[in-house]
Amino acid sequence: MQASHLYLLYSDSVPEYHNNQDEYSRDIILAHIDSILKYLQRFYKRQFLNRTDLSGKVVSKFKKVIDAYFDNGSLQQKDLPSVTSMASLLNLSSRYLSDVLKQETGKAVMELIHIFLIPGCLKKKLALAPINIKR
Numbered sequence: 001m002q003a004s005h006l007y008l009l010y011s012d013s014v015p016e017y018h019n020n021q022d023e024y025s026r027d028i029i030l031a032h033i034d035s036i037l038k039y040l041q042r043f044y045k046r047q048f049l050n051r052t053d054l055s056g057k058v059v060s061k062f063k064k065v066i067d068a069y070f071d072n073g074s075l076q077q078k079d080l081p082s083v084t085s086m087a088s089l090l091n092l093s094s095r096y097l098s099d100v101l102k103q104e105t106g107k108a109v110m111e112l113i114h115i116f117l118i119p120g121c122l123k124k125k126l127a128l129a130p131i132n133i134k135r
Contacts, residue, residue, distance in 0.1 A: 002043055009036050058090070058100045059112075063087045066116040080117070083109045 013032035016025055070080055086109065087097040098109050105112060 002039070006036055006039055009039075031113055056104060058092075058097070059104050060114065062086065062097075062101065066113065070117060071107055081113060086113070 009032045013029050016028050028123075052088060065086060066081070082096045083098060087094040092100075100111055101107065101112060107115070
């Protein structure tokens with residue numbers, strides 16, 4: 001049903017483009033394009049609402065990738081990971097990763113990177129620091 005709406009809007013605009021060019025043609029074509037874009041936006045956002053079975057899975061996969069990044073020493077070699085590199089490791093686009101994490105956690109990707117990496121960095125720093133206990 002969703003694809004049929006898009007196709008109908010598209011198929012209505014094609015003859016308008018090829019035939020009967022008049023003062024209303026441009027407005028009619030633009031109205032069809034606007035409707036197509038609104039439907040696409042609706043379908044894109046709807047997937048986040050209808051994916052309750054997947055809720056949290058991207059966050060947990062993201063956490064595993066961050067943990068692996070820290071554990072294998074990439075943090076010391078490459079500095080903080082970028083949104084693009086994290087998305088690539090998860091086989092997602094940067095934009096999609098940002099949207100999913102924002103929807104699931106309410107936080108931006110870089111904010112989550114900091115949240116997940118700080119405890120590991122603190123543990124490592126404490127483990128390397130000499131312990132001086134005086135009475």
